[in-house]
Amino acid sequence: MSKTFSIAIDGPAGAGKSTIAKALARSLGAMYLDTGAMYRAFGLYMLRKGAANDPAAVAACVNDVDITVEFVDGAQHIFLGGEDVTTAIREPEVSMAASDVSAVPEVRTRMVALQRKIAEGHSVIMDGRDIGTVVLPNATLKIFLTASAEERARRRCLELEEKGRPVPYEQVLKEMKERDYQDSHRAASPLRAAEDARHVDTSDLTLEQSVALMRDLALEAIGGAK
Numbered sequence: 001m002s003k004t005f006s007i008a009i010d011g012p013a014g015a016g017k018s019t020i021a022k023a024l025a026r027s028l029g030a031m032y033l034d035t036g037a038m039y040r041a042f043g044l045y046m047l048r049k050g051a052a053n054d055p056a057a058v059a060a061c062v063n064d065v066d067i068t069v070e071f072v073d074g075a076q077h078i079f080l081g082g083e084d085v086t087t088a089i090r091e092p093e094v095s096m097a098a099s100d101v102s103a104v105p106e107v108r109t110r111m112v113a114l115q116r117k118i119a120e121g122h123s124v125i126m127d128g129r130d131i132g133t134v135v136l137p138n139a140t141l142k143i144f145l146t147a148s149a150e151e152r153a154r155r156r157c158l159e160l161e162e163k164g165r166p167v168p169y170e171q172v173l174k175e176m177k178e179r180d181y182q183d184s185h186r187a188a189s190p191l192r193a194a195e196d197a198r199h200v201d202t203s204d205l206t207l208e209q210s211v212a213l214m215r216d217l218a219l220e221a222i223g224g225a226k
């Protein structure tokens, strides 16, 4: 595998994108970029200003925010004006703030440029909502990863429980559906599958099965692209 390759993984919240992408990147020796973390960092910045759902305020702040990504022992860390916010951006209230700011075109333009710059010259696996459609339109492989909303909510509940922060299933399901609706109905780069994306539904697959399936698809695509 001497040539670099790129794999775009898009899909709704909680489909397993980041867990699968991380495992796949490790197994293929590629860089993994979690683009949602970048929107989350911007969302956190605007949340702290109390203006995450004010598009005009968000657009006005787009060039004030200093967001950087670093890789520490292969793990992605995200910094906001030098502060490591890797953990803070996982707070539940940041999810909707990230979705809010991500609908603002100026934010998307800046994030997409940053994402392409980080990935330049590397074999990369990126996950998000617009990777196959906008960020990496010529990706070696595009995957649209889904699972039923109920299964995605069930997994998210387990994750929160393991973190010692249980949230009722009905609440998780409701918030997840709201965010998916907002992400797929915005005007700027809405969540949708690229025309040439392979669709993978993980509802009935274990994590190991999902990774194995994606690895097969990746090797087939990389082989074909050489």
Ligand code: DC
Residues within 6 Å of the ligand: 013, 014, 035, 036, 037, 039, 040, 095, 098, 099, 102, 103, 127, 128, 129, 130, 131, 179, 183
């Ligand atoms: O993947 P995530 O749940 O961490 O993403 C948080 C929000 O960021 C998501 O609701 C929509 C937005 N997002 C986006 O618009 N484009 C991306 N490439 C990644 C995330």
